[in-house]
Amino acid sequence: MFEKAVELIKKFHTVIIHRHANPDGDAIGAQTGLWFFIRANFPEKQVFCVGDDPKRYSFMDHSAPDSIPDVVYSDALAVILDTSSAELISDVRWKTAKSTLRIDHHVLLAQIAEYEIVDPAYESCCGMIADMIRESGLKLTPECAKALYTGLVTDSGRFLYDSTTPATFKRAAYLTSSSFSRESIFKGLYSNDFKNLRARAQFILNIKFTMHNVAYVYTTLEEFPTYGLDAFSVSRGMVNTMSDIRGVQIWANFTETESGIWCEIRSSGKNVCPVAVKYGGGGHAKACGATLPDRETAMKLLAELDEMCGE
Numbered sequence: 001m002f003e004k005a006v007e008l009i010k011k012f013h014t015v016i017i018h019r020h021a022n023p024d025g026d027a028i029g030a031q032t033g034l035w036f037f038i039r040a041n042f043p044e045k046q047v048f049c050v051g052d053d054p055k056r057y058s059f060m061d062h063s064a065p066d067s068i069p070d071v072v073y074s075d076a077l078a079v080i081l082d083t084s085s086a087e088l089i090s091d092v093r094w095k096t097a098k099s100t101l102r103i104d105h106h107v108l109l110a111q112i113a114e115y116e117i118v119d120p121a122y123e124s125c126c127g128m129i130a131d132m133i134r135e136s137g138l139k140l141t142p143e144c145a146k147a148l149y150t151g152l153v154t155d156s157g158r159f160l161y162d163s164t165t166p167a168t169f170k171r172a173a174y175l176t177s178s179s180f181s182r183e184s185i186f187k188g189l190y191s192n193d194f195k196n197l198r199a200r201a202q203f204i205l206n207i208k209f210t211m212h213n214v215a216y217v218y219t220t221l222e223e224f225p226t227y228g229l230d231a232f233s234v235s236r237g238m239v240n241t242m243s244d245i246r247g248v249q250i251w252a253n254f255t256e257t258e259s260g261i262w263c264e265i266r267s268s269g270k271n272v273c274p275v276a277v278k279y280g281g282g283g284h285a286k287a288c289g290a291t292l293p294d295r296e297t298a299m300k301l302l303a304e305l306d307e308m309c310g311e
């Protein structure tokens with residue numbers, strides 16, 4: 001499945017690795033994991049990671065993005081990881097690369113790159129990179145395994161989401177056969193500042209329910225600063241605070257920002273992705289999102305989710 005990817009990586013002297021903006025553990029894990037892989041197996045190559053600030057994933061090794069001049073792209077392969085649509089790719093210069101390759105596990109929306117390997121059966125993009133390395137017979141180093149394991153654990157919700165399959169555990173077994181400290185990953189991921197705990201408590205007090213029990217939080221631009229967090233931490237960081245409420249099948253988090261209303265939608269069963277797509281977003285069947293222009297649109301979207309629960 002990954003022969004073409006390995007062939008392209010072997011062919012190009014310069015590889016620039018992209019991932020989606022506002023990265024999660026899978027985006028950074030796949031990006032840095034691939035970087036460590038190329039460095040260890042092809043030390044003569046130039047390989048870079050680009051993108052926006054990794055924020056709460058900055059504890060991950062080599063997560064600080066490289067800054068490179070535009071000219072580097074002219075002979076480079078740009079690899080795009082964990083990204084379902086072109087607008088979400090961090091650093092638009094990928095378009096200027098000599099060739100492009102995408103490896104992704106989101107539902108396929110449209111072709112983005114010249115070469116594409118997209119398979120939504122994978123729990124994580126890191127899982128795809130792990131299989132690519134295993135298939136290639138090339139060397140897996142502990143640094144690489146650690147990065148990939150971080151994404152595998154975060155995107156599978158610690159093996160909780162039903163994207164977790166027997167193959168997920170095989171990948172986990174393969175990666176953990178390399179010697180790295182799992183404890184250091186979990187410390188980085190789950191230790192919490194008191195500020196965040198307080199914000200979570202505040203968020204819980206703001207949960208409301210629609211007629212058919214869609215749980216939601218709507219944070220206005222005025223309320224937003226009272227959380228003391230960045231928009232991403234409130235939006236994607238808080239949405240799953242509503243995940244285990246008994247009787248709730250769909251939950252949504254609306255956060256007003258200067259760049260529109262960020263909407264995160266989650267579901268325990270129903271496929272909510274078409275709703276996100278209808279409003280210009282995307283993602284997975286049970287975890288997706290969109291950026292909305294105004295409150296009225298947000299309430300329309302919420303009404304559609306409510307209708308789904310009433311069916």
Ligand SMILES: [Mn+2]
Binds near residue numbers: 027082105124
């Ligand atoms: Mn992912």
